[in-house]
Amino acid sequence: MNFTALGAPHFVLAEVGEISESAIFGALLVSTTIIFLTSHVWEEICTWLRLPPVLGQLIGGIILGVSALKVLVFADGETVINPAVIHLIRQTTEADAAGALTAYSHQLIAISEGAANLGVVALLFLIGLESDFDRLLKVGPQAAIVAGAGVVLPFVGGTAGLMTLFHMPLLAAIFGGAALTATSIGITAKVLKDLGQLQSTEGQIIIGAAVLDDLMGILILALVVSLVKDAAIDVTGLGLLLLSTVGFVGFVVLLRSPIANAFTALNKWLRSDNSVLVLGIMFALLMAAIANAIHLEAILGAFAAGVMLSGSELRQQLLERFEPITGILAPIFFIVVGAKTDISILNPAHPGSATGLWMAAVLIVIAVLGKVAASYLLPRTEGLNRLAIGIGMVPRGEVGLVFVGISSSVDILSTELTAAIVLMVVATTLIAPLLLRWALPGENTVPAMTAESLSEG
Known part of the structure; x- marks a missing residue:
């Protein structure tokens, strides 16, 4: 002391x-x-x-x-x-x-x-439960367009911008561009849920695209880290990661119905009042652990668990039991994300703030325009709010901070670029909810599911 x-x-x-x-x-x-x-x-x-x-x-x-x-x-x-x-x-x-x-x-x-990670796992499990699997499949091609273009455009734009405007070395520029790629699915999903837009076509496209976006972001991160550390690409490691990703998605799609039926049957056999909640938590944690074990994000496993159980007869019970838990744990995650974010670089007296702020301004523009431009590659469809879809893909949140954290271990980013990426993360995380609220003013094209509507279906 x-x-x-x-x-x-x-x-x-x-x-x-x-x-x-x-x-x-x-x-x-x-x-x-x-x-x-x-x-x-x-x-x-x-x-x-x-x-x-x-x-x-x-x-x-x-x-x-x-x-x-x-x-x-x-x-x-x-x-x-x-x-x-x-x-x-x-x-x-x-x-x-x-x-x-x-x-x-x-x-x-x-x-x-502990609590923060459990919070985002609980949130993504709940989001998966509330998702309409058939609609997710239906909007799959649209989500793939948004995700693919939403990764390529910010990555290329960020890399080129850093090299051209700030004369960054190639590897540092690539790392900076890569930090612009992945959307924070946790933040976007929470905003959509708060706005009652999770079940809308726009909401389902955003969620589907964010999941694909996250998977591609993981692959890009592995590629860039390999390139920085070894000055070469670990083809074997990337191949195994890609194989794990495809296998995991295939597992979810093919076994969704059998697992949902088995979940229902097992719960009927058990006598405890809380069995449906306990089984749901166990399955969410198991899928999160499996995803983590194969070098994917645990939150993707939790989301997959929710999607798989969304076809169960016990879906509504799970939603009712799990909502309070998520309401307790999820805020811890978002508080921690905010607490870890240092916005002192906004202070003009901070060393390197001028260069860092200019870099941040460029990265923020590319981060926002890249995602919005990607959404406008979707075919024009009556009633489809492409602007809202693009804005929904804007927040980088904890995903961008992961890139910053990993960059420190490979010593590739300058202080100014590190500060710029952090500020980009803060800005996109804070402005996206505001812009999404503006882009979806009172829209509720598909109402949130209620107990009555589910029982009628």
């Missing part, structure tokens, strides 16, 4: 000691209370302003994180933690300063790697 000249304590995550499990649990209670309070307050504000609640969660996270109050600091560097948090933990756990700091650092792992 360091002390400032005024005698005020300086707390950073590098300074930890030994502490009891009860102190860690106490720190976890303090942090989660702050998270839920902040999330709910900003959700209410955004709801009152007729804005998507997820935007409030992201703003709340930014306020709690490294950019403002420093209540949630998920870095392992020299970022100073808000002393008031450490003081509150000391008061509630009877730990000394070093012990409170250790408890704080341990519970952050539980939040960032």
Whole structure:
């Protein structure tokens, strides 16, 4: 622990000691209370302003994180933690300063790697349950067009822009362009759900395209990292990853009905009141684990689990039981995404901010226009809102931050380009909900499914 000249304590995550499990649990209670309070307050504000609640969660996270109050600091560097948090933990756990700091650092792992990840897994499982599989197949060709063009256009535009305007080396420009490719399906899906557009044709195209987009983003990431590390492409590794992707999609499509029927039959055999919920959670986690094991994203596995069980007779029960769980866990994920986002690069006094801001402006324009332009490659169809589809593909969210995190391990990006990518992620994540709300003003072409409509079907 360091002390400032005024005698005020300086707390950073590098300074930890030994502490009891009860102190860690106490720190976890303090942090989660702050998270839920902040999330709910900003959700209410955004709801009152007729804005998507997820935007409030992201703003709340930014306020709690490294950019403002420093209540949630998920870095392992020299970022100073808000002393008031450490003081509150000391008061509630009877730990000394070093012990409170250790408890704080341990519970952050539980939040960032545990609850937040479970939150996005739960959200994508619920989104999968609410998806119409037949409609997903029906809009498959349209989703493929949006996803394919939505990856190629930002990638080529970003790479060319960085090389031409900022004279970036080829590999750094390729990495920067690759960071523009993948859409954050979690953020987009939550906004569509909040707007009641998940069941609309536009919503289904966006979700289908975001899933394909994510798969292609993983392949591009593997390709770029291989190219940067070895100055060559690992053909075998990429081939295995592509094979895993195709096999996983085939597994979901071919076994969807048998697994849904087996799920229903097994639940009828069980006697517990909560069996449908427990079985659903187990299956979602299993599919997430399988996806993670074959080097795909766990959230894709959770989404696939929801899609597979959407054909079950117990779909409505699962939706009713799982909605409250998602309502508790998902906000943690979005708060954490916001808290991890450092917007200090907006400060003109920040070193390299001028170059970083110009780079960010270029990347933001390419990121938005690339996705919107991709949606306009769809054939003109009466009643189809192509602008909304393009906007729905705009947020990069945690996916873009993954590229930044991996870039640090291969030491390929300059400080300015790293800052520019982070700002692009922040901007697209924050503006997409606003633009989508504007592009879909009161539209509800296909109403959200209710218990009555499902029972009638």
